[in-house]
Amino acid sequence: MLEVDKLRAGYGAINILWDLSLTIREGQTTVIVGPNGAGKTTLLRAIMGLIKASRGDIRLNGRTTANRATWDIVHDGVIMIPEGRLVFRDMTVEDNLMMGAFPRHCRKGAKQNLAQVYDLFPRLAERRHQAAGSLSGGEAQMVAMGRGLMEEPKVVLIDEPSLGLAPVVVDEIFRIIARLKREGRTIVLVEQNTHRALAVADHVYLMRSGQVALSEPASAVNLDRLHDLYFAAEAAGA
């Protein structure tokens, strides 16, 4: 469904991704792990068209996304739930969610999608009139996820959803990810918590220094070996 082909990308003169290739299959959950600074967020940004490739290509259903604007990529059904939640702090929970329905193609179904988001996150329904800036970290993560789902995505990129959250909240977040997976969505999950991520994964990539260091079906992953490679990458400086 989504193919990253020998991608080279970075920020200005600084290159981060080095001829990186990976494949995201429809209906699967692809987990990307790797130490801090390996380039995981940069990869998601490149998929969203937020940074441009200097070499290589990204193809969505066979069609290149090069030179396509981020809103076109969203229109084609790819959305990103960013690291650090990034909610609009002064806006209510509901207004934050409705921002997800801003793209024209999502407006018609907004009411129904909002009801579905509240069904998924009953806590957000209780707090719909509360300013998002006053939410707990877990609730803000739910808003960020709900806002993304308002965009009727086919491919959901989720960047470190468990970061800084209490274990009981992480349980809740992974319960939702498992539900999205059961619904047949295509998910790309960047996550440091390998135990939890593996529980929902179909395929696992380990990134190191802007490259793929390991690519395996989740069923074949040996957690000890994955951790060894992970810590070796970390020790080598991402």
Ligand SMILES: Nc1ncnc2c1ncn2[C@@H]1O[C@H](COP(=O)(O)OP(=O)(O)OP(=O)(O)O)[C@@H](O)[C@H]1O
């Ligand atoms: N806007 C930017 N300008 C310049 N360099 C950047 C920018 N954003 C990130 N970087 C650099 O790109 C490299 C990869 O960062 P990135 O956030 O993609 O890594 P990551 O694997 O997602 O790490 P983490 O797990 O800490 O989020 C890092 O060295 C980072 O400092």
